Amino acid sequence: MDQITKPTPIADGDSGPFWEGCQEEKLVIQKCKECDNHIFYPRYVCPNCMSDDLQWVEACGKGKVYSYTIARRAAHPSFKADVPYVVALIELKEGVRIMSNIINCDVEEVDCDMDVRVVFKDQEGMLIPKFELI
Amino acid sequence: MSIKHAAAIVGIGDVELERGKVIGGKSVFQIQAESAKKALDEAGISKQEVDGLFTAGLWGLPGVGQFPSAVMGEYLGIQPKYSDSTQIGGSSFEAHVGHAAAAIQSGLCEVALVVYGSTQRSDEKRLPVKPPELTGQFETPFGLPNPVGGYAMAARRHMHQYGTTSEHLAEIAVATRKWAQLNPQATKRDPLTIDDVLNSQMISDPLHLLDCCLVTDGAGAIVLVSPERAKDCKTQPIWLLGQGESHSHWSIQGMPDLTSLTAAKNAAKVAFEMAGVTHDDIDVVEVYDSFTITALLTIEALGFCRPGEGGDFVANQRTAPGGGFPLNTNGGGLSHAHPGMYGIHLLIEAVRQLRGECGDRQVEDAKLALVNGTGGTLSTASVCILGRE
Structure with missing residues (x-):
């Protein structure tokens, strides 16, 4: 039987620097030079003011659990061994939200507004940002 | 500019299901044709008169379903003057009704057919996992259950922020089952x-x-015509009094506030102002219930209660038959049917209620109905306010 592999992100012209940053264990996101708005996911123009004058900045990697769910059924056969697992929206200190998993804890421990920090985990040969409770 | 009274719904059609499946292994084309024929026949309109075609679908993908309006036009033998395949998920058909009314008002077409079908249950097809590309690259690698995961996050945040409970959500499922x-x-x-x-x-x-919600087959069709053409139809016209639509995000990550349906709020404001009616005037409410939380958030967004008060609003079977707030009177997506993009059935039920055709579940003397479709992951909304006059 073929081994079922987990999906890994397919980087593109917008997201290349973000995923490249992850490979160096850095969480880099965009910031608009015009309006100072932080931006995630990466875009060609600022969704606040449409400026194309954007820079990449390293996020501090800390934030809070905005919301989460405990997956009791795998979203894809490759996640079966992980069930139950937490999928969460993390609100970074910079103000943007990013989807990830909360790992290294019992799934029942997680709650909204808890403090978390980024950790980079290997998924099929690629480093992916995950979060753990502080 | 308003499309109030610009068009009337004069025909509706749907198909019978057996344990959530179409009967006799009918194809997704057959059930759409059956629905369209019923809708045209009851109005007394011939197919040759249809000059506006509105459809969206999830069938035939990847493949022939990429151009659903052209495919359904070919299958039904319709060459429209006005074609609209607006695809905003479950709210597409409420948007189609508004677009059709605007097209009719401006004389671009006179008889509009809105049609949808799905055989997802018979085909044993599920919503596919989003490939990890484009916006999917920020969701799929983390194993977000699609679509339930995003709705679950909204429910969790609402519980955290307002003290809403699983019992509150269950009230909706139970009340809907009673309908x-x-x-x-x-x-x-x-x-x-x-x-x-x-x-x-x-x-x-x-x-x-x-x-x-259930995972079923299903199909539906709606025929809208100009006020002039409505005079000669065999059915009682049901008027579009107000309509609004919007979308606030696509990925759940981009939803501005997980406890508030911005799109539905904005769509409702437009629709209420256009119709010139208030919440107290509405006799029956049909909202998308992909999940119990969808209905709760929608009641708040539409303004029937304040943000955070949805739990108390639905308590004590308020939305059940006899409960004072008739909601999802056909049994909703939770208990009636949910063929992927359920929005067309909300409209069909509202028309049946306004015509007084609903038998045991008839809301007494229903004159005004509000319909709200929701699509994506709480992303898109369209509101239609319909009335007998």
Whole structure:
């Protein structure tokens, strides 16, 4: 039987620097030079003011659990061994939200507004940002 | 500019299901044709008069379904003057009704056919996992259960922020089942209790199996015409009085506030102002219930209660038959049917209620109905306010 592999992100012209940053264990996101708005996911123009004058900045990697769910059924056969697992929206200190998993804890421990920090985990040969409770 | 009274719904059609499946292995084209024929026949309109075609679908993908309007036009033998394949998920058809009315008002077409169908249950097809590309690259690698995971996060945040409980959500599932028990066409008609919902399998915390809509086949069609053409139709015209639509995001990550449906709020404001009616005037409400939380958030967004008060609003079976707030009177997506993009059935039920055709589940003297479709992951909304006059 073929081994079922987990999906890994397919980087593109917008997201290349973000995923490249992850490979160096850095969480880099965009910031608009015009309006100072932080931006995630990466875009060609600022969704606040449409400026194309954007820079990449390293996020501090800390934030809070905005919301989460405990997956009791795998979203894809490759996640079966992980069930139950937490999928969460993390609100970074910079103000943007990013989807990830909360790992290294019992799934029942997680709650909204808890403090978390980024950790980079290997998924099929690629480093992916995950979060753990502080 | 307003499209109030610009068009009337003069025909509706849908198909019978058996345990959530189409009868006799009909194809997704057959059931759409059957629905369209019923809708045209009851109005007394010939197919040759249809000059506006509105459809959206999830069938035939990847493949022929990429151009659903062209495909359905070919199958039905319709060459429209006005073609619209607006695809905003479950709210597409409420948007189609508004677009059709605007097209009719401006003389771009006179007879509009809106049609949808799905054989997802018979085909044993599920919503595909989003490939990890484009916006999917920020969701799929993390194993977000699609679509329930995003709705579960919204429910969790609402609970955290406002103290909403699983019991509140279960009230909606139970009340909706009571309506289904009055609808001979509904798929699930067994009695249901709050405990049944709370004890059903947890799928994606805090949503249980019985917080989730059914997965069924289904099809529906609606015919809209100009006020002039409505005079010669065989049916009682049901008027579009107000319509609004919007979308606030696509990925759940981009939803501005997980406890508030911005799109529905904005769409409702436009629709109410256009119709010139107030919440108290509405006799029956049909809203998308892909999950119990969808209905709760929608009631708040539409302005029937304040943000955060949805739990108390639906308590004590308020939305059940006899409960004072008739909601999802056909049994909803939770208990009647949910063929992927359920929005067309909300419109069909509203028209039946306004015509007084609903038998045991008829809301007495229903004159005004509000319909709200929701699509994506709480992303898109369209509101239609319909009336007898």
